[in-house]
Each structure stands twice: as C-alpha cells, then as structure tokens.
Amino acid sequence: LAFESIENGTEFYRNTPFVEKHRRPFVRTMAFSDHGPVNSMLDLGCGTAIWSMVAAQAGVERIHACDSNVVMYHIAKETLKRNGFQDRVQVTHAHSSELDLPEPVDLVVCELMDAGFYGEGIIETLYNCFDKSLVNNSVDRQCLIPKGAVIYGALVECEEIRRSHVIEGKEKFSLVANLNFEVRSNCASFMPPASEEVFQAVEPYDSVMMRKVKGGYRMLSETFVVDQIDLTDVGQLKARLDGQEQLIKVRCIQSGKLDAIVCWFRAELTDGIYIDTGPENCTSWEQAIFPVSLDLQSSNNWCELDQKVLISCQVKGNELRCNVLKAAEEYRYQIEIIPTSKLSMLNDLALFRSYCNSFNKLTNNTSLALFDMSHNPLITIAACKLTNMDVWCPADAPPDWNTFFAKVVACNAEQQCRIHFLGRDSAANGGMVKFERLLCMPVETSGVLEPDVLETILYNRLTLEIDHVLPEQLRVLAMLVSSEELSEYCRVLDDTRTLGFLIADQVNAFQSDHFEDVEPSTLFKTELTERFELFRLDLQQSLDPENYNLPAMCKQTVTKQVQIKRNGKLNAVFYWFQGDCPSIDCLLFDTSDENGHFRLAGCLVEPRPVSCGDMLTIRGTLERSSIFITVE
Structure with a gap:
C-alpha cells in the first residue's frame, strides 16, 4: 500500500496545468474575507505536503499535516526540509481518527479522492474532523477543500473491458469443456448477488483511463448523476457512512452491448473552480469501471435505442457500487471469481x-x-x-x-x-x-516473464529428465522509442510539475526504470528503430546435470548494434516475446500482437537526442527471468 500511494502521487503530478489550477483555490480561500484570513490549516492525507507548502507561501501561520502511510509521512518530512518549510508545518504519522490538535483549524484540505471519489476514505476522514471538532465551521467561510462533488455515470460498450471481466458466453470453453458455472473477474458487478460471500469477495470497481482504452468505447446512454454531496454537511457525511441507495432509470441513446457502467466526478474546490475527471478530459485521472455481469445465457447484455435501464447506485462508507437491475432475472449457475489478468488470458x-x-x-x-x-x-x-x-x-x-x-x-x-x-x-x-x-506459457499478461520461470523450466527438465519443450525457443524482440507520455507514466519529470517545489527527486527515488503493463496501441510514441532481436533463448538446449553454472537460457548478456531510422529524443526501450517451435513450424505466441491479451514491458533510458543513421550499442542482460536494457 505504501508504494501504491507513491504511484498515485506520481500520477497526480503528470498534469502541470491541473496542479497549477489546483493551487488557485488554495490561495483564494486563504486570502482575507469578511471573517479575516485563514490562520490555521489541516492537510489530511498530505502525501508530499505540497499543499501545506502552498499554504505556508500564502501566509498561513499554523499548518498541521498528517498521513497514515508511514512512507509518505517520511517523504513529507524530507520534502518540507528540502524546501525550507520544516519549521512552518507540523507533520504527524496518524489517521484522522487518531489526530488531536490544540485548537480547531480554519481550513481542512483533503485530497483523498480516487477514480470513484469515495474509495480513499474522504467521507470517513471528514466526518472524523467534524466529530472531533478539528475544524472551525462556526463562521460563514469555506472550511473545506474540496467543498463538494457530483459523481456522474454512463453506460458503455467496450470490448476490452468485456474480455477482462467476463467470459463472453460458453462457446470459448465449449471447445474443451462444458462449464457448469459462470466465470467473473474479481471486480465484476453482481445484481442480484450470487451470494453474500461472492458479493464481498469482489472489488467494488476497476479503474481505467477510458480515453486510452484499447479499441476505444461507445457511450450507450445519457450521462446521469450517481450522487451529489456537500462535504461541509455533517448529515450528508453520516448518511453515506451508514449507507444509502438510489435507483436510476437511464435512457440509451444508441443500441449496443452493455459492458460497463463508467463513473467519474466533478469536485468543487472553491467557488467556480473544479476538478473534472470525465473520460473526455485530457488529465491523468482514471474512471471507475463497474463491469456488467448479467446472466449472459439469457440477456446477452444488449441494449436498444431509447431503452430504459434500471441502475442501482449505493454508497456506504468508503465504497461506491453500481449495478444493473434486471427484472425477474436470477443467476442459474455457481459463480467463480478469478483475477482480471487470468480472465483476459482465458478470453x-x-x-x-x-x-x-x-x-x-x-x-x-x-x-x-x-x-x-x-x-x-x-x-x-x-x-x-x-x-x-x-x-x-x-x-x-x-x-x-x-x-x-x-x-x-x-x-x-x-x-x-x-x-x-x-x-x-x-x-x-x-x-x-x-x-x-x-x-509452458512463460509470459505474464503484463508483458514480463513470470517470476523465475526460466529457472523453473530448467529445474523441471533436469529432475524429470525432459528434453523437449513447447515452445522450443523464446525470442525477445525490442525497439527504441521516444515517448514523453511513458516518462510521465513512470516518474515526476521535473520540479516544474510540482509548482517549483523540490519534490521530484523524493518521489522518483521510489520509482523503477523498468515498466510493464503498457498498452502500446494508445500510447503516444515515435518508433526510432526497426524491431530487432535482443535474445534468442533455446529452451531445449542440452543440459549437463554435473555443470552447476546456469545455462544461457537462464543467464546471459548480449550487445547489439542498432541503427536509428528517424530523428527524435530516445528515452525508452520496449521489448516483447515470441514463442515458437521451428521443428513443427508453429508460432505459439507474439505478445506484441494487438489481437492478443498481452501488454508490453520495457526500460526507461537516459533521454538523449538521436539522428537518422546513428548507430547505438544496446546491452541486454537476462538474469533471474528478468530483463535489463541499457543504451551505450
């Protein structure tokens, strides 16, 4: 969870205009009003403490910050020190329910929002603030940022979502088996639930950046309001902690296969300034995805133009759940829940x-x-x-x-x-x-080799005396590319992304130069070379049980000369796999095939300008079923 929080922080800083826009409500709210200036502030879930530093610059005298994540707490302390604010901001490693302040503060800043708005605990956190009188809301002045939000939804058709969450009919399984149960992902929506046990086992939703989804999507319905909340109203916070549900009839604006309910939010930071995470906006925000998993044997999830679809929207605590209701429809089969990566593989x-x-x-x-x-x-x-x-x-x-x-x-x-x-x-x-x-099938859905898979193949071949492997060889192919989007995906590029505060180095220390699970078809990139073979691993190479050195199929280093085919700024190397059997003339898989379920992996390299015709030396190292690439 610690490193997931750091990754979320990296996503936040991808969009410079968004961060700059976010600063304006802070400065406006902290300025003088009829009730005087904001003299004290509480930064809940402070992360890198960027908003605490904005408050200090704006002249707020007493600033408290807290984060329940111990890694983020230490990052915040170090960031404040590097920027000279360590004496202006008091940081505490605590949850809001554990926090004690000497007096109520004038303003609470709480940026605990995820793709579905509620998932990071903003409701519980703010309720604790009011319950423990941590915030002074006795005067007519904005005491919270954000002050409220509207959560929106829409019905969509999307093949990529479908094949990641639902086995589309039994015909794929019927080639080898007649299943007597349904298969769903661990974040599919069930209504009515197959059982309370199954309902609790699944995640409320997945999150996807819809504008970058493979193959695109189609909006099947009008946009509808899932929930609207005034975060300064304690009664509304309490109602959502206790749980509330509403039923919404949604009109379809075109016919199509209903694959998911997509949700996003528009949060009001202060008067006239909003965060809008809608799928059409070019921001780093993802949208919440509720895959629709009706009984595929009877409904086939098909919607007609002007059809009314009944939606159940529930908010309880830190969970938002959306489901499609179908009259007189019940599950007739047992439900089996598997991870989305496995379901994509089966599809x-x-x-x-x-x-x-x-x-x-x-x-x-x-x-x-x-x-x-x-x-x-x-x-x-x-x-x-x-x-x-x-x-x-x-x-x-x-x-x-x-x-x-x-x-x-x-x-x-x-x-x-x-x-x-x-x-x-x-x-x-x-x-x-x-x-x-x-x-064997040695490659994971994310585009990397399974952990220690080559060593496991070696061990099984030796202990079970197996000479032949399918696939017989594994080719690792690569390509040099230029992609600023990929760099933004992996790290904070520089301190201009963080309002000039020295934050990038602190966050990037926890980031890896290796990336995986990248969808190349929607990534903005320039291909700087032709594809080239980096490794060719003979999975059937002769083995000597008396030789304790790892064979080349498990450990090797290679160098390749590669020619640049167009001018650009090199910053990454993609790689992918082909498994084939030359003896029977069969290609088993190519993980770069857009029709398959695999993503791509690769390595970031030090950015450098390159020109058409340049020759570069690529060094690749294979060890412990991991691939490392450098450009010399």
Whole structure:
C-alpha cells in the first residue's frame, strides 16, 4: 500500500496545468474575507505536503499535516526540509481518527479522492474532523477543500473491458469443456448477488483511463448523476457512512452491448473552480469501471435505442457500487471469481488456437506424458485431448487458482482422469512417468516473464529428465522509442510539475526504470528503430546435470548494434516475446500482437537526442527471468 500511494502521487503530478489550477483555490480561500484570513490549516492525507507548502507561501501561520502511510509521512518530512518549510508545518504519522490538535483549524484540505471519489476514505476522514471538532465551521467561510462533488455515470460498450471481466458466453470453453458455472473477474458487478460471500469477495470497481482504452468505447446512454454531496454537511457525511441507495432509470441513446457502467466526478474546490475527471478530459485521472455481469445465457447484455435501464447506485462508507437491475432475472449457475489478468488470458482465443495447432502436429503416444507449466486450464485440457497423452500439472499456483483450475478440469470428464496434479500423486516424482515434453506459457499478461520461470523450466527438465519443450525457443524482440507520455507514466519529470517545489527527486527515488503493463496501441510514441532481436533463448538446449553454472537460457548478456531510422529524443526501450517451435513450424505466441491479451514491458533510458543513421550499442542482460536494457 505504501508504494501504491507513491504511484498515485506520481500520477497526480503528470498534469502541470491541473496542479497549477489546483493551487488557485488554495490561495483564494486563504486570502482575507469578511471573517479575516485563514490562520490555521489541516492537510489530511498530505502525501508530499505540497499543499501545506502552498499554504505556508500564502501566509498561513499554523499548518498541521498528517498521513497514515508511514512512507509518505517520511517523504513529507524530507520534502518540507528540502524546501525550507520544516519549521512552518507540523507533520504527524496518524489517521484522522487518531489526530488531536490544540485548537480547531480554519481550513481542512483533503485530497483523498480516487477514480470513484469515495474509495480513499474522504467521507470517513471528514466526518472524523467534524466529530472531533478539528475544524472551525462556526463562521460563514469555506472550511473545506474540496467543498463538494457530483459523481456522474454512463453506460458503455467496450470490448476490452468485456474480455477482462467476463467470459463472453460458453462457446470459448465449449471447445474443451462444458462449464457448469459462470466465470467473473474479481471486480465484476453482481445484481442480484450470487451470494453474500461472492458479493464481498469482489472489488467494488476497476479503474481505467477510458480515453486510452484499447479499441476505444461507445457511450450507450445519457450521462446521469450517481450522487451529489456537500462535504461541509455533517448529515450528508453520516448518511453515506451508514449507507444509502438510489435507483436510476437511464435512457440509451444508441443500441449496443452493455459492458460497463463508467463513473467519474466533478469536485468543487472553491467557488467556480473544479476538478473534472470525465473520460473526455485530457488529465491523468482514471474512471471507475463497474463491469456488467448479467446472466449472459439469457440477456446477452444488449441494449436498444431509447431503452430504459434500471441502475442501482449505493454508497456506504468508503465504497461506491453500481449495478444493473434486471427484472425477474436470477443467476442459474455457481459463480467463480478469478483475477482480471487470468480472465483476459482465458478470453485470448488466438493464443488457445495456436497451442491447439501445435498439439495437432505432435506425435500421439499414449505411453508418454506432458508436464504442463502453462497454468491455463483450457490449454491443459486441449493438450490432453489432442495429443492423447496424460498431462501433469504442478500445484504451485495460488490456492484459489488451483481450485478454479481443478473445477474446469472436472467439467471435462473424458480428460479428467488423465490430468494429474503434482503433489497429489507421487508417480511423477518417483520416476514412474516418462515425459515426452514440457509445456509452458512463460509470459505474464503484463508483458514480463513470470517470476523465475526460466529457472523453473530448467529445474523441471533436469529432475524429470525432459528434453523437449513447447515452445522450443523464446525470442525477445525490442525497439527504441521516444515517448514523453511513458516518462510521465513512470516518474515526476521535473520540479516544474510540482509548482517549483523540490519534490521530484523524493518521489522518483521510489520509482523503477523498468515498466510493464503498457498498452502500446494508445500510447503516444515515435518508433526510432526497426524491431530487432535482443535474445534468442533455446529452451531445449542440452543440459549437463554435473555443470552447476546456469545455462544461457537462464543467464546471459548480449550487445547489439542498432541503427536509428528517424530523428527524435530516445528515452525508452520496449521489448516483447515470441514463442515458437521451428521443428513443427508453429508460432505459439507474439505478445506484441494487438489481437492478443498481452501488454508490453520495457526500460526507461537516459533521454538523449538521436539522428537518422546513428548507430547505438544496446546491452541486454537476462538474469533471474528478468530483463535489463541499457543504451551505450
């Protein structure tokens, strides 16, 4: 959670105009009014303490700041010291409920807002302030920033959201299994809930920057108000802590498949100055996504023009939940909850078909077996069905995934008795099983190798005496690019982004030069080189059990000469993977394929201008299934 808070801080500073706009209400509110100046302030969830420093510059005499995150507390203290405000601001490591002040303050600043507005605890925090009399609201003067907010919503069609949260019908599974349960992501919306246990297990919402979503989206409805709140009204705060619900009829403005309810907010900082996080605004804010998961067997989530859709909007404590209500519709199946990254993997039909194609080309031999490290139950069942071999799977995944995996296998009775899990049966460990091939899918959805996956392949090949691997080789391809957006994604570029305060170095100390989970199709970038091969890993290379040095498939360093094809400012290297089997002429996967579910990963490098025709030396290091790239 500490590092997640730092990442959120980085996102906040991506948009310089937004930060500058945010400063104006502080200065305006702190200025003289009919009731005199603001003499004291409380900065709740202070983060880097930037607004405490703005207040100090504006002449506020007594400034208190607090953050419940211990890492952010220490960053705030160091930032105040570096900027010379350590004697002007008193910082406390505490939650608002633990805070004691010598006297009420004139102004409370609370920027605890997430994509769904309520998720970072702004309601509970401000209620604690009023309950403990931390703020002086006895005079007719603004005592809170922000003073209120309106949360908006809309119905959208979006294929990318759909394939990350819902198995779209059973036809994809029917290739290998007839499931007797529904599959949903761990942040899908259930109404009516399959069970209270399932309802509590899922996240209220996901968050996505809709203007950057892969493949785009379509607005299916008019914008509607989900909630409106005056944050200075204690009664309204209490009502939302206790929980309230409203039902809203929403009119569809065009027909389409209803995939999600998208929510955003417009927060009023002071009179006439707002933060608007709507999907059409070019800011760093994401929107809250409530995937719609109706019974796909009956409704298919289709909406017609002018159709009225009934929405339930609930606020309780720190949670906002939105659901679509369908009259007389009930779940007829058990619900299984899996992570969004796994659900995207299961929905990747191209990946599944390429593995099936390779299985059809393998020699059938019922006396041999496959050792499957793919962690994909569809691929496992297909391997058993198409090769006529027994399949052994390691039970090394998280327990919830192992349970789901076994349930999918159990739905396919014909293959169930021939799919085994290591640890439940000692035959494989005892050498009674002869394995023909090791099967793997070594790349995560985010675009990086699974942790220690190459070392695990090596270990299993040695201990189980396996010579053949599918894929046979793993190619790592790369490209040099120029992308300021990518730099902003990973770090605070400079102190101009933070109103001139010395903050960037403090935040960037916790950032990595390595990035992952980037959607290249919507990233603003300039390709400075052609794609080039950085590594070629032979997963079937000959192994000597007596040689204790790691083979090249696990550890190596390479240098490549790469020519620049256009002028630009180099600041990043993308890389991706291809897994293929030359012996049977099969390409299993290419993680740069826009039709697949994979994202891209890479490394930031020291920015430098480059010209067409320049030759650069690229050094790549592979170690512990991690890739490091430098440009010399």
